[in-house]
Amino acid sequence: MSNVYYQEKFEDRHNGPSSTDVEEMLNVLGVSSLDELIEQTVPAQIRRKPLNLPNALSEVAYLEKIAQIAEKNKVFKSYIGQGYFDVILPGVIQRNVFENPGWYTQYTPYQAEIAQGRLQALLNFQTVVTDFTGLEIANASLLDEATAAAEAMFMLYSARKNKAANVFLVSPNVYPQTLDVLNTRAVPFAVEIRVADANEDNLADDVFAAFLQYPAADGSVADYAAFTAAAHAKGIKVAVAADLMSLALLTPPGEWGADVVVGNSQRFGVPMGFGGPHAAFFATKEEYKRNIPGRIIGVTSDSNGEYALRMALQTREQHIRRDKASSNICTAQALLAIMASFYAVYHGPKGIQKIASRINDLAKLADKAIQALGYEQVNATYFDTLRFNVGEQAVGGIKSEALNNGLNFFYNGTVVGISIDETTTFEDIKTIVRVFAKVKGIAQDEVDLTDFVNALGSSIPAELVRTSAYLTHPNFNSYHSEHEMLRYIKSLEAKDLSLCHSMIPLGSCTMKLNATTEMVPVTWARFGGLHPFAPADQTSGYMHMINELNDWLCEITGFAKMSFQPNSGAQGEYAGLMVIDAYHKSRGEGHRNICLIPASAHGTNPASASMAGQKVVVVKTDEKGNIDVEDLRAKAIEYAANLNSLMVTYPSTHGVFEETIIEICNIIHENGGQVYMDGANMNAQVGLTSPGFIGADVCHLNLHKTFCIPHGGGGPGMGPIGVAAHLVPFLPNHKVVEISGDEGITAVSAAPFGSASILLISHAYIAMMGAEGLTAATKTAILNANYIKTRLESYYPVLYSGTNDRCAHEMILDCRGFKNFGIEVADIAKRLMDYGFHAPTVSFPVAGTLMVEPTESESKPELDRFCDALIAIRQEIAAVEAGEVEQVNNALKNAPHTAAVVTADEWDRPYSRQTAAYPLPYLKVSKFWPSVGRVNESQGDRTLICSCPPIEAYAEA
Known part of the structure; x- marks a missing residue:
């Protein structure tokens, strides 16, 4: 028989068991076919018709298709800033971390003994953050700068002494996307966001904390020491969003009194990727160590008395405290934090000082040269961002000429903003200056920057010039040649068990193959190099991919539309509940605030419900672990007047397809509520049933589970939500890039499409699997x-x-x-x-x-x-x-x-010794050695060390 039509099926590479294996396994189960097993497992009443998706593509065909889509993206030189900057990702980090399954297929380091490598890299990250911010303690990353700011607000609100104070004073000079997310998070707790200048007159008695941007969103640099002192005198705390790279030159906020500093580590070698993923940071004072959200890596010892690391304090505290939790964070951005930490290790303090100084010098050069052309530069002080008030007549010409030269500036009325980054060169500055010169009618050959180079002066006030040292630990001063860096990365990688070594059989976490072909396009410049606020005509490739993924996921879930903004599963839970709440309010039923949650639910469910302002009522489960339908019915009827929603996981958290699920959904609807389905177990639904078919109104999808985005040692994740038609108008909007209608809730994440670049992975998975493969x-x-x-x-x-x-x-x-x-x-x-x-x-x-x-x-x-x-x-x-x-x-x-x-x-x-190390024969062929003995958890909590200690000092202690 001819093979001329043969095409290798990706499905056969993704699904592990061969046809022979399947037959043998079915024999063990006592069934004659896979379909017979499914009939015994999945209730008939929830079985859906086959998926309607495009034919599966081969790996080669998919890469050809996505390359054509990538060509639709136009990668201009981006000087937009606003929290996102182009970077130089060192090749040694790109190849050996970002593109390495030894790093991106690891799970969250709950089993510390086989996670010492990534724990050390995350401890390095925490050290970077504490050193640069001047504060005492930092966590191992959050989702993005805007949500980190919201976490700071809520932490300070929860810890406030004056319980009558409910105002969060926000400087008008913060990033608009951050203000958007703050507004979203404030609503459920009746926190008032008061936008007002950072001066003492605005520190009223009802203010519990103030929030500043440093440098400000417009690029200016101000001294907030006096304001912070005045706030503290009135018992008001101060939170700051800071640019990590700028803190190499600027006085750290911790040194002028800030209580919390948040921000984004994206500038430390992580591509923009149309908005993410990037690791946010959160630093604070020692007094808040038991309030800080997210994960903290701490130093302890093992059973042999040796140095060891593990996650400290409130590890997964939302699972422990449930609706009493102060945060619903589950996914962090570990892989991106690890990349940022390696960037700091590779460059060291001197290297980062040079990069920051060069950025600042190039900004000063552009400032002097463009002012010499007769333009007014507004920022008297700055690190990397200039603002030129060019007037109404010139702004259109500058924008047009900039685009002709492949440049994106930031435009606000008649003001043109230019943010310099580490990729900017002397030649780039010449190009920028020529754009401004041409609008003035000055020929290119008349532009000469040499006169300005040796007379740049200073753009940072003397009182804000950093004098304190940073990155003094040997880890940041030892690995600056590529060979040494390569060995350091590999030495840490060797301490970690990942999917490269063996299966990771975690229930509810779905640690499946992250195929190489799925990962390849993520590192392409045409996807990695786009700013999330780039003009729409430059992002057609991304929108093509996102729209296709939207259509495919709607078909898979049975919903009308997806929102890709939530950048973790917990964020998806929160966004879904806020959408439901907006729907109720639109019908004049904003009083509905009761959320029913089964006792078996994920801990993030009650935590998210609490964050969304809901009152949690627990529904019993029976002796088989199923939802007690009569208890559910009784509580739905009891709370019918105020019933907001039910949060349900399907199949159940106990790993069972509950046969009463349609009845459960009907009970909620009959009593005025909406059904939120947790998509954690979607891996058992795809192609067989769907949330929409079952009767759910909204469901988040863990793309880092069912749809093959890697877990990355604890993140990145994506938690998009799908909704039924009646909820579509309420999907999240965005302050900078409009993506929803007037009724849409305010943003839940910093970027319009969350961590957009990793959507490519799920797009590839679905495209190559097709309906039959899925x-x-x-x-x-x-x-x-x-x-x-x-x-x-x-x-x-x-x-x-x-x-x-x-x-x-x-x-x-x-x-x-x-x-x-x-x-x-x-x-x-x-x-x-x-x-x-x-x-x-x-x-x-x-x-x-x-x-x-x-x-x-x-x-x-x-x-x-x-x-x-x-x-x-x-x-x-x-x-x-x-x-x-x-x-x-x-x-x-x-x-x-x-x-x-x-x-x-x-x-x-x-x-x-044989029993200890080689209890089964296969281990003699391939043995993974834990790098430490059993970790002492309690010792580390008693003496919390969460930045890199000198090994000698630790040994002595």
Whole structure:
């Protein structure tokens, strides 16, 4: 038979099990076909018709298509600024971090012993932030500058002494997108955003905190020391959004009294990407260490007394405190924070000082040269941004001539703004000056900048020139040659387990293949080099891709439209609830404030509901883990007058397709509420059912789960929301780039389309899988989960299952009984590291359990290897139960075992070195060694160290 029409199917590369594997697995399950398994698993009443999507493309064909789309983007030299700048990403970081699955396929470092590399890189990031801001403590990144500002507002509001104060005083000279997000976040808590100048007269008794931009949005640099002192005298706190690069030259806000400093680390080597992803930062004073949102990396020691790192304090606190949480943050921007930290390591303090000084010098050069042409430059002081008041007659000519030369400036009435960045060259300044000269009728050959170069003077007030040192730690002063930098990056990478090594079987987190072809276009200049506020005619490629993705996701979810603005799952939850609230208000029902949430829900659900101003009422679950429908009905009727919404995860957080889901949605609608579906488990729905078909009104999608965006060691994520037709008018708008109608809620993220550049990954995945491939992926995910369930259920009780004893795409293994013999679920998690695996999700949603999700991209041999490991561990537990091994000193309690421990001269443990390190034969072929022993969590919380300590000082302590 001829092969002339043969085309390799990406689906066969993405889905792990071969056809032979599938047959063998089905035999183990006792079913004759994959469709029979699906019939036993997915309730018939929610099964949808097949997806209607374009035919699947091969990898080669997709890259050809996306290259053509990329050509529609015009990458001009961007001098727009407004919080986004072009950068030079060092090749050693691009190739070995940004494009390296050893870094981008890692999970959030909850299992610290096999995450020491990224923990060190994130600790470096925290050190960069504390050093540059002049504050005592920083977290390991937030989503973007605008949402970080909102987190600062809410933290200071929650911690305020004067509970009657409800005004957040915001300088009019902040970025418009930040003000937009502040307005959104303020509404649910009746915080008043009062836009007023930063002067003492505006520090009224009802103000709890003030917010400044430094340098200001217009580029000017002001001394806020006196204002801050006056605020503190009245018990008012001061938060500042600062430009990280500028702080190499400017006095840090912490040195003039700021209580919180937020901002964006994008300038440290992270491409603009049409708005993201970029790592925001959040720094504050020691007194707020238990209030600071997000994740903090801290220093502690391991079981051998060696230096070790782990996430500190309120790790995933929204899961612990639920509706009492002070933040709903789940995803950070770890990968981008890691890139920014490596940028600081590579350049060091001297290198960054040179980059910042060069930016400032080029700005001063442009200032003098353009003023010499007769233009008025408004900013007396500045770091990188100039403002020329050119008048009505000149502004059109300048804009036209700038575009003719491939330049984008920032325009505000008759004022032309120019923001210089590290990519700007002397030749670029000449081009800019010639644009202004031509409008004055001056010929190009008459423009000469040499007279200005040696007489630049200063643009920073003497009292604001930085004198304090930064980046003094050896980590930032040791790796400036590419060879040394390469080795440093690789030394950290080697300490981390990622999808390069083995499956990461985390329930509810969907750690699946991030295919290389999906990742390739993200680093192309035609996608990475676009400013999010670039003129619309320059961004046609992005809009083509986004519109296609919108259509495809609407088909997959059964919704009318998507909003891509939320840049994490928790942001999607929040945005969806705010859209529902806007809908109720439009109908004169703004009093609806009751949100029903099942007891089994993700912790981010009640936290997001609280952030959105809802009162959470918990719905019971039955003994099988399903929503108690009668309890739901009773509470929906009881609160009908004020019922806002139900937040429900489907399949359930317990890994089951609840058969009453349509009835549940109907109950909510009958009582005036809307149904919000958490899309965390969408990997079990695609092609088989959909939120819209089931009856949900809004659903967020974790693109970093179901749709293949990598987890990046704890971010980036994307959490777009899809909505039914009646909610479309209320989707988020944006202050700078209008993307919704007049009824749209204000922005939930800084950029109009969130982390736009990584939407390419999901676009590629859907385009290459097609309708049949996506549906097959869902079926395979369900097959893989049920195969593991069948292999393990005689060793570990499986906590919940559906009517036909099937699970969805994940299951819960009950380990609580082992506690009677001194074995905790954490011991199993740590022992799995010795077998070369990351633990499943520990103690969620039920304490003392493991939630396992294999995903469709794992092969049968890998599933068997994982099952063999858990079965071997169960046999180790059995030896403890039988009294053959002591309860306190055994391989589980001492896990994980490092190479240093196993190869030490002395070995006094009651089991062999072989048992410790090589308990199964496959480990002799491929062994991943944890770099530290079991981490001491409590020690690190008692003595919180969250920036790089001198190793000697730590050892002495």
